[in-house]
Amino acid sequence: MSAVGAPSATGVLYVKAGPDEKCVGDCPFSLKAVLAANLKGVKVDVVPVDLSNKPASFLAITEAGSTPVFVHDGRTLTDSAEIVEYVDTLGTDSAQP
Incomplete structure (x- = not known):
């Protein structure tokens, strides 16, 4: 996993962190x-964020x-439905026959 704010050629997905x-x-x-x-085979760097102690770099996003x-690619999406829709345009569904 990458540090908050780390660049990625594929994309960065900030998510709520678990207890650890x-x-x-x-x-x-x-x-x-x-x-x-x-599911779409889109490579992302998943970055867990402690929502009780949000880093300034995350709040800047x-x-x-x-x-x-x-x-x-210079785009920031903050709604899960929009993220799913966008990811759908990036990947191919290998689960389909």
């Missing part, structure tokens, strides 16, 4: 975004300070 601050937490919207990227946030 290293894994994805219990936010259904964050999980939805991670699953969509995985999103005023709301909520997750998920997807940053890719």
Whole structure:
């Protein structure tokens, strides 16, 4: 996993951190975004964010300070439905026959 604000050629997906601050937490919207990227084969750097102690670098990306946030090609998406829709345009669904 990358540090908050680290550049990525593929995209960075900021998600709610789990109790250990290293894994994805219990936010259904964050999980939805991670699953969509995985299902579409889109490579993302998943960055867990401690929402009780948000880094300034994360708050610079999103005023709301909520997750998920997807940053890719100069685009920042903060709504899980928009993230899923965008990821759908990036990847190919290998699960389809």
